[in-house]
Amino acid sequence: MDGDSQRSMWDKITHLFGKAEDNLEQAIMEARDEGDVEAEESNMLLSILELGEKQVQEIMTPRTDITCLASETTIQEAARCILDNGHSRIPVYKDTKDNIIGIIYAKDLLTYLVGDNHNFDDHVNKIMRQPFFIPETKISAELLQEFRSRKNHIAIVVDEYGGTSGLITIEDLLEVIVGDIEDEFDAPKEEDIQKITDEQYLLHGRAMLDDLNDIDIPVSSDEVDTIGGYLSLQAGHVPLVNEEFTVGEWKFTVIEADTKQIHKISAQKIAEQTLEDE
Structure with a gap:
């Protein structure tokens, strides 16, 4: 086993950051491509950089x-x-x-x-x-x-x-x-965005609008961050179960909610013919 293979993770970080000039993210990607760090290690390094940009909210x-x-x-x-x-x-x-x-x-x-x-x-x-x-x-x-x-x-x-x-x-x-750290007390975590098909998703009300944009559901707002907040903003109240909203090519149907917030939403892409009829 050569010297590079025997270096600890932290030795690799020191080596990598020592040769980085302006763009650490670019240096990490180059180091991965050159074999200086493994793919899993590079993902962890990129996550560390991400931590330096994220606000706690x-x-x-x-x-x-x-x-x-x-x-x-x-x-x-x-x-x-x-x-x-x-x-x-x-x-x-x-x-x-x-x-x-x-x-x-x-x-x-x-x-x-x-x-x-x-x-x-x-x-x-x-x-x-x-x-x-x-x-x-x-x-x-x-x-x-x-x-x-x-x-x-x-x-x-x-x-x-x-x-x-x-x-x-x-x-x-x-x-x-x-990544997720689970112990014996953790209940199974329900994902905020669950893919049913390419044109249908089950969303938790707290699903972030940015994450929806990542899967080509284009919803944006300067006032709220979540899909539940967005639909409540559109309705002017907390929507009731079965209330529907059309945003672009997508229809959102509230399937679970209480008096304070939306819990679950069905997102269905509208067929092109239906859009033309409307």
């Missing part, structure tokens, strides 16, 4: 999908929530999710429960930790460094008005680089 779990506990929740109820959801850290709010006041850690709860003076009826605010707040616009690579320096693994993302926008963990950031 592009990666975070949105507010509507966050599992939270009210400050009046008892220790026993919190333990049940952790068992049911498999999360090791859960935000605590007072009154509304816009007012996150702490984070419950599973290991703190276990430590409390095995202590001599524990009380199942105590509230979670007795053992919660201070939350770490960050703005939506924070660059993901910077946050990863902060997580390391603070020895923290979770942050609450807030919007420009101080309201809760979402939640992000160190696992979310690492998944940008290495």
Whole structure:
């Protein structure tokens, strides 16, 4: 085995970045073509560069999908929530999710429960930790460094008005680089965009418009980022089940929704003859 084959991944990164001048992405692609790095390694390097460009709002779990506990929740109820959801850290709010006041850690709860003076009826605010707040616009690579320096693994993302926008963990950031990290507690993840045929897709309401454009479903907006938000904007309200919308060559039908948001949408390309008839 030659010297190049024996170099560690980090040796390769140092070697590669040392010869890059203005365009690291171009240098990585050239190194892959020349055999200096494997395809899998080059993909990881490109993902690291991508992390330096992404804002946390592009990666975070949105507010509507966050599992939270009210400050009046008892220790026993919190333990049940952790068992049911498999999360090791859960935000605590007072009154509304816009007012996150702490984070419950599973290991703190276990430590409390095995202590001599524990009380199942105590509230979670007795053992919660201070939350770490960050703005939506924070660059993901910077946050990863902060997580390391603070020895923290979770942050609450807030919007420009101080309201809760979402939640992000160190696992979310690492998944940008290495792909999905699953453990025994993770439920099967439903894709935001599921291809049925070349002309039909099943979409989650949170599917990003940019991702739809990537599969030739041209929907764009300066006001919203998701297809659910787009259809709600077009309707002027949260659409009801079976409401239909035509955008260019595509018909969108709401197939699952509640009073707050759209959950699932059918996207069907309209036949050329139908378009002519219309």
